Amino acid sequence: MKRRDTGSAWIIDALALRVDLKKGALPLTQQLYRPLKEWIQHGELAAGQVLPSSRHMAQLLGVSRNTVLAVMDRLLAEGLLVARQGAGLYVAQLPTLLRRSAASTPRPTCYSSRGNTLLGLSSTLSNGYRAFSPGVPALDLFPREQWQRLLRRHYRHADMSWMDYQTSGGLPELKAALCDYLRLSRAVRCQPEQIVITQGAQQAFELIAQLLTDSGDAVWVEEPGYGGAQACFLASGLAITPVPVDKGGLNIALRPAHSPTPRLIYVTPSHQYPTGVTMPVPQRLALLEFASRSGCWIIEDDYDSEFRYDTPPTPSLQGLADQASVIYVGTFSKVLYPGLRIGYLVLPDELAADFTRAHARLHREGNYPIQSALAEFIANGHFTRHVTRMRSAYRQRQACLRTALAPAVAKGLRLSDGHAGMHLLAELNSFDQEALLVKRANDEGITLSPLSRYYLSEHKRPGLVLGYAGSTEQALLQAGTWLNDAYLATRDTP
């Protein structure tokens, strides 16, 4: 392809044959610059190759000489061309150039081992707002008008300094409002200074892992359990030990023999995800005692504890504990909406300032007008009212789902008690039935989350995690009836 010997004939041919400058598309300079750069880069125009005069090129291409000169200036500035006194421009001597070849294949070891594991965990995301998607709140019942009015006002009155980088671990007003709420409603022991606002709970998990663990340290997680938190631990290089959940949640007595002492224990004691059980106080105290003895930290993920239908919300584990051993993590994704991306950490006193500092360095902070609107939403009672309304709506939505599934239940389908939360767990008879139902549901536009995906070890159980909060009663009756019939039709699947 190299035509060093033919003077500028090749480039004239190439320009005439391969460059078709069009008005109105890209600027003409761009249209001329790109092929020239590529020819040089790919060695089609070799080092030392002399270019035709700008006048000649302009004539050939039917553009102004200024256009050609602008392109030459840029190629000169980039070092791709060199000017030789009196002899015009020629192609610079460059290191062996990279060639883009049609045969180039993706690198064989493209992802790291951690990357491949993470991608394995990332296959379970539902893509859309459909019946039974777990963890999705009632977006249809969210007071959007009210919220948007607040947002508008808080954007309008936003401090100019809020546009800058922030270093305070969240807007102080939001921390204060949240603190009041957590103390009263969740029996969390805290001061506003202990709170760090994060971009959702995920960022909180990452921050904990990054500051309190080293790569290779062990973290205990619930089995079955929440994949989102597990992904964060994996991403931070931790070794994950799944510990079985019994009717009281994570039970340290059931941990695998010879499991390494953990640095972190991740639990959802108020409402275990996805089994829905609540950890009783004696089991909580045993967990706290273990953590204290082994010097590890407990992460309490209190993701949906606001929604409890029979009794007042269970007080937090953090409130029961010597606070130095429990880090409480919460999110507004369930009580308000996921797209808001606001979560938070309640840290032991002695960690709070350092976490704030590292958070600002690692993740930056922003969107203070939204935090400000949220602070008012909480402080003026909208938040509590919304939670109360949702509690009643979710109770009814759950009842609809139960009604639709009643015939299946009469024939042996086992549903979780549903005292709390935003989903029911349905236990199935076999993995084949699970797979069949998931596949058939998908064809119907219904999201069924198989329970087996919530396990990391081989000790799986078949079932379905049925989110009911995010669908209307009508949709639940309809999808529930479909599921009921599908269950009955498949219950003899081996």
Add this chain to the structure above:
Amino acid sequence: MKRRDTGSAWIIDALALRVDLKKGALPLTQQLYRPLKEWIQHGELAAGQVLPSSRHMAQLLGVSRNTVLAVMDRLLAEGLLVARQGAGLYVAQLPTLLRRSAASTPRPTCYSSRGNTLLGLSSTLSNGYRAFSPGVPALDLFPREQWQRLLRRHYRHADMSWMDYQTSGGLPELKAALCDYLRLSRAVRCQPEQIVITQGAQQAFELIAQLLTDSGDAVWVEEPGYGGAQACFLASGLAITPVPVDKGGLNIALRPAHSPTPRLIYVTPSHQYPTGVTMPVPQRLALLEFASRSGCWIIEDDYDSEFRYDTPPTPSLQGLADQASVIYVGTFSKVLYPGLRIGYLVLPDELAADFTRAHARLHREGNYPIQSALAEFIANGHFTRHVTRMRSAYRQRQACLRTALAPAVAKGLRLSDGHAGMHLLAELNSFDQEALLVKRANDEGITLSPLSRYYLSEHKRPGLVLGYAGSTEQALLQAGTWLNDAYLATRDTP
């Protein structure tokens, strides 16, 4: 402290002496519940201890019997009390309880080794909007009214589905608008599908490290270089090798002897941070060739390349390369404002879908109304106009700073050429002078970032990184004059 033998006398004393129920503060039930829970938890009320009757307690405390009963119900529900038929309530038998002791000290090995290193990197954050803060754009010149109008409209017309979890790697309209911009202005080779929108560039760095490296893998970074990216690599467990920057940016020929083959190389080729040099094409090609030969990835951080004052913006490294080896990272923090928290990745084709999936799992996505407003801001030309206006404003601001520092320059202060970007680098004579100026400036309310903090190895040079974009001309003249005088007063510091 245990008074098992004294029946309920101790609790009556304790209630009378230590519980002072106040109207209007916390609800009365909370005020009574808390001390009881603590006494049980701390073993002051021992297992088997019988409680006084609810009537007796109500009388003693001057509250209604219903209040007392509500508290007892809660303690029963939590398993802290047990009811014995006919014999009232007694304290449950619990595992050894955790005691909170005044003498409890923070855990000695509180942070991990990674955590301690991260905290070490996190001490350099400026806290406020002051003269010379690097990386802060002109917040005073941002078209807030216009932007807020857009935000309002896009919030009002937001899809309800945007409130849910998102899995598309960013709003498609934003990816399309951004793609057009990057192709034209930055010579980035891309299609919208190659873009993943992140929460600022930091999240982009983390995602790259988490998917393409394992803990312990090597990453090469520029020395001096950007601490924010380094923090992300450290957080992901990478081993950082600083490679010296020369007048053409990171120079692989200067890497330490026996340095391990990297998995990632992080560079700022358009405008090296903080030295301000631009990597010439031959050095770019040498870097690309090295990456191709050693099978590592190049991260191109193109944080402020829009602001170039003499020549058109330098085309991106990504556009020059076989795209499979370069991952391009950009941010709106410099061209719009940091609090916006929007950055992006331009990925090689074969990585884009997997990165999107892992991003949704690890970090979630949200704030689509803001992304939607930003898409319009770009598509309708506001963005380009803003960049053009800022380019002219920053040129003037830089000129002000140079004017103020002219006497010092005449006496030997060396300033970087300032062809581009939002800061100047001032080289100093000694570290003592650097430390002295930083300290004195801080007392004046001026942020001086010492150049020595941008080094990881011991081969440091003294200097100051002077951000000029975020301050008004008047503020720059004033702070610049102060700095000029302070420089002259300290230039003989050994």
